[in-house]
Amino acid sequence: MAEGRRLLVAGNWKMNGTRAMVAEFAAGLEAVSGVHLVVVPPSIYLADMALAFEDSSIGFGAQDVHTQTSGAFTGDIAAQMVADIGAQWTIVGHSERRAYHSETDEVVADKLLAALEAGLEPMVCLGESLVQREAGEAEATVGRQLRRIAERVGAAKLSQAVIAYEPIWAIGTGVTATPEQADDMHRVIRDVLDELGVPSGSTTVLYGGSVNADNAADIFAGENIDGALVGGASLKSDSFMAIARALAAAKHA
């Protein structure tokens, strides 16, 4: 379970990938000292990944899990199933799940609980829209998301999660938050965590949104940033590795 503040790069393949890509990653990824690497393919490839990464220190996980352990939920996957395959992680509350599957903070909170119950490490995504940022509501939005989740799961459970700050306007757009914007928001998240009784000094907080091999070093310079949740640039093992190396270099891991 949660081991305190860690350096982490997670690659969210979203609805991309093939079995051949799993094999390519198994051959192309190598451990980076001091940095945890996690690959998050579509769930249908988790079994392939379990075989491909059997003797590896590289973790893998699901992009989503259901709130319930089993039952009549056609098309859904339970956290226990993800754990049963041998995965260690799951994302919960990605903005694309919130937008296209109407996930509320309450649903996200219940998914976080389901993940922990199954022994998975959840990465919980937070982030404001462009409209909210332009209205000066970025901090309030992310604070509200965190408080609503905390209200439902409690501080002890929330402290076992990794937090990913992903401004919606920066996801898949090629526009990243500036390093200052990203670090400021991570500071805000850490302040809210402390206020909620979740020790921010032992919570891993990632940035996500158009991170790539070229901008990673600048983003990782932020002292409040422990790594990245990467989408597009995680689809090639070489750019994923370059981001991981940039993290190690930035933090002198």
Ligand code: PGA
């Ligand atoms: P992106 O996606 O890196 O393609 O912007 C990040 C994410 O959605 O996790």
